[in-house]
Amino acid sequence: MGQFFTLLKGGNKPSLIAAIVNTIIAALKGGAFFLTGNVAMFAEMMHSIGDAANQFFVFIGSALSKKAPTPKFPNGFGRLVNLVCLGAVILVGILSYETIKEGWHHIQHPVASGGLAISLTVLGIAIILEFAVLYKAGKEILHEVGIKGSILAPLTTSFAHLKRAKPATKLVFMEDLVATSGGILAFVAVLISHFTGFLQAEGIASILIGLMMFYVVGKVFLDNARGALGETDEQMLVHIAHLVSDVKEVKDIQELEVIKEGEFLHVTLVAEIDASLSFATVDDIHDVLKDLILSQQGVSDVTISFDEDDGVKTWNHHKDSKTVLKTNDKK
CATH class of the missing domain: 1.20.1510.10 (Cation efflux protein transmembrane domain)
Known part of the structure; x- marks a missing residue:
């Protein structure tokens, strides 16, 4: 009780x-x-x-x-x-x-x-x-x-x-x-x-x-x-894709999901990075991405995994500035 x-x-x-x-x-x-x-x-x-x-x-x-x-x-x-x-x-x-x-x-x-x-x-x-x-x-x-x-x-x-x-x-x-x-x-x-x-x-x-x-x-x-x-939040998806793409170590986004769960957003990210990076460096990149995504409005948890960069651009979602949230739209 x-x-x-x-x-x-x-x-x-x-x-x-x-x-x-x-x-x-x-x-x-x-x-x-x-x-x-x-x-x-x-x-x-x-x-x-x-x-x-x-x-x-x-x-x-x-x-x-x-x-x-x-x-x-x-x-x-x-x-x-x-x-x-x-x-x-x-x-x-x-x-x-x-x-x-x-x-x-x-x-x-x-x-x-x-x-x-x-x-x-x-x-x-x-x-x-x-x-x-x-x-x-x-x-x-x-x-x-x-x-x-x-x-x-x-x-x-x-x-x-x-x-x-x-x-x-x-x-x-x-x-x-x-x-x-x-x-x-x-x-x-x-x-x-x-x-x-x-x-x-x-x-x-x-x-x-x-x-x-x-x-x-x-x-x-x-x-x-x-x-x-479980509905995709399209606006936040584009916004997070924009933020992740700006991280220099991320070569491409293989998969990104932003799902509404009541009042919260659950994010799943598969990012492509250079295969030659050390485990310690990859761990640092993981922490940077996690903190970045969790700081966004409504995001309650994030699952991040990595794959080696294949040299082929996979992520082709539209990055219209009108659909990208302002950087001050945070918790």
């Missing part, structure tokens, strides 16, 4: 913060829905419940994925966070369906809801809190990829680097982006319904929120399915 709590300390912090915030928001929205009967509020309540449960699971999964390898699981537990995310999106998918179904029912049988002040107040608080979590997740993305930016960067630059973010951070960012957008949509729908008498607006908002939730389900599912299978 002590080891479990120790692992929790290393869990993804944005997902824990998001889970706590969404639990509070879900309780507020649940109370508002009970008092007002507002369908848009129901959709937002379901959304927040799904997000909170999702993010609690992801936090635990991200923590357990850092468990050290064991004799029974020598490759470690890195992909556990992907499996947890895959399980978590099932819950969001169910809640998405219920949200759309309730919205459709309200469109067919519109009913006026009361408590305008309560609905707008709760939605306003929820939007502010969700936006704060979204901003925090954006900052974490920039931190994970080693980029500094302006005060607006977490809401702008973070989108460009979303693919390189850790699975848990990416899920929090996407969920809270949809949650913030959904809160604004529900806020507008409540106003339209109250001041124009177009009661179906709340049902339409509920359906749109449900569809946005389904988008997150699909996106997160595909991303984590690739992660669970």
Whole structure:
């Protein structure tokens, strides 16, 4: 049990913060829905419940994925966070369906809801809190990829680097982006319904929120399915190839793999060197390459082997400067 709590300390912090915030928001929205009967509020309540449960699971999964390898699981537990995310999106998918179904029912049988002040107040608080979590997740993305930016960067630059973010951070960012957008949509729908008498607006908002939730389900599912299978990080592969090629003793790269394992990258390198080098020199080259590769963002382990240079250039991967990471993108 002590080891479990120790692992929790290393869990993804944005997902824990998001889970706590969404639990509070879900309780507020649940109370508002009970008092007002507002369908848009129901959709937002379901959304927040799904997000909170999702993010609690992801936090635990991200923590357990850092468990050290064991004799029974020598490759470690890195992909556990992907499996947890895959399980978590099932819950969001169910809640998405219920949200759309309730919205459709309200469109067919519109009913006026009361408590305008309560609905707008709760939605306003929820939007502010969700936006704060979204901003925090954006900052974490920039931190994970080693980029500094302006005060607006977490809401702008973070989108460009979303693919390189850790699975848990990416899920929090996407969920809270949809949650913030959904809160604004529900806020507008409540106003339209109250001041124009177009009661179906709340049902339409509920359906749109449900569809946005389904988008997150699909996106997160595909991303984590690739992660669970073991996906090549093409950008980091080109970057590491570029660094290894710059080591003067390396004549060629015979083989290079950079595989994503949850939040970590596992690197396998076969380099060609001069056959006349002494064992001591080769050992020094091994240490230089190992330290160089392990210093890169997200790399947790590296396996290096050597072969004699055959004089034939094997490595022909494209080395476009646009795809090579900046040298400051390190831990």
